[in-house]
Amino acid sequence: MEKSILKGGGNLNFIETITEKINSDLVLPVSIKKGYLDVGESLVMYPLPGGQKVREYMDGAKDISLNYEIAMKSQNPELLGDSLWQISDFIENLNNLESNDFTFNSIQITNKPYITQADEQSWLVFVLDFEAKITTD
DSSP states (O other), X not given: OHXXXXXXXXXXXXXXXXXXXXXXXXXXXXXXXXXXXXXSSEEEEEEOTTOEEEEEOTTSOEEEXXXXXXXXXXXXXXXXXXXXXXXXXXXXXXXXXXXXXXXEEEEEEEEEEEEEEEOTTOOEEEEEEEEEEEEEO
16 A cells, blocks of 8 residues: 555655664664564564545645554563653654655654563564654655
8 A cells, every 4th residue: 555655756765764764863772674573673664554645736746644653572671662762752853854755744653652562482562653744746
């Protein structure tokens, strides 16, 4: 779904742009990457359902609302909490995101960090969700 919405006049790379920004601006124990959780410790971002075109302009530009989740897996609950709260604070204070593929409008946390999984091997998964609003050409 995301590709069909976002592939308007150019190759939109919102997820790549924001993960690069997080990796360059924050000191995290693991680099965040696009994709899904690995077998071991990992920090990832992926799209959630519900992204939609909000408005289309006469020139073909589109306002788009995108939903994403950031998930981290570790056996260290303190590391999980500290990392995701640091990312949450960063996202809440993000006022600009430079890209040639889109214009950044706003970003908002929709769910603060919370635990979603704990297994017998002491692996824990924490997630946080956010919505980004951008304009594409």
